[in-house]
Amino acid sequence: MGGKKDMMSGDDIRNAGLKVTLPRVKILALLEQSEQGHVSAEDVYKLLLDAGEDIGLATIYRVLTQFESAGLVTRHHFEGGQSVFELDRGEHHDHIVCIKCGRVEEFFDQMIEDRQQEIAKEKGFTVEAHALTIYGYCKNAACRAS
């Protein structure tokens, strides 16, 4: 349960019951190689354009949503309007985001995970998901000057 995975391929697309099309392959590859790992649909659109792939924004949204349903991709709702996507490598984690430069770092803390379960139990809830995002200034010099 929740194993690792390093490389996504056309097989993953096929296994999701989707046709292996050029847009899907390119989008998956981009997520794979993406510097930051956390990108908006528009980021994907522009990065692909830079790479010479003119794929419609509507298709990007559609594909990302399909990938999400298939469990290949995770969607986050950080502050700032646009949804942010990242490849789902099977290991849950939460995020800490720099509100100055946008840098995103990941973390996983079992203690926090456990406490959430306990809190939910106390309140009679069954946990399906959770979103924890810390916002602050990263160590970057330029981000320090508040």
Next chain:
Amino acid sequence: MGGKKDMMSGDDIRNAGLKVTLPRVKILALLEQSEQGHVSAEDVYKLLLDAGEDIGLATIYRVLTQFESAGLVTRHHFEGGQSVFELDRGEHHDHIVCIKCGRVEEFFDQMIEDRQQEIAKEKGFTVEAHALTIYGYCKNAACRAS
């Protein structure tokens, strides 16, 4: 730091550097008495209409945003499109939301708060804010049937 506050009034509006207008008074009163405590701008709009106050939706958004800047109100970005607002009574807390009926409960856990600080420190971040929301099914019978 972070004291309690039970009743908001025109003074709070004035102290925020805002004129005490009917829309502002009504919106603040509604948040004060609101059943659920967590309402969208449209909720506010409709509830006020029901109460016979026809205040423009644009004004509601403007006022809520101003209240937020003034620290009278907190805005949350739960899943589901609309922003959710609540009166800021000065005591930080996080939320657990039923994805079936929408019920929102609040909790505060010092252990989770502390761990976040530690994690941020490890990563060289200065924490400015955080958002933790647990999603699941509440104890309500109708919400149990997954």
Next chain:
DNA sequence: CAACAAATGAGATGCTTTTGCATTCTGCCA
């Protein structure tokens, strides 16, 4: 390689939130 279903692109559309502007209201002072 034909045939058909699935997928794509471009633009329309939907929804939430913000903004521009003419009109109305508040707070303040004479």
Next chain:
DNA sequence: TGGCAGAATGCAAAAGCATCTCATTTGTTG
């Protein structure tokens, strides 16, 4: 208390993000 300047409001238009429609193109399978 009356009047004024600036602030606030309402309405409609616009903006931002995401989804949908539909004609056309592209995988996939036999």
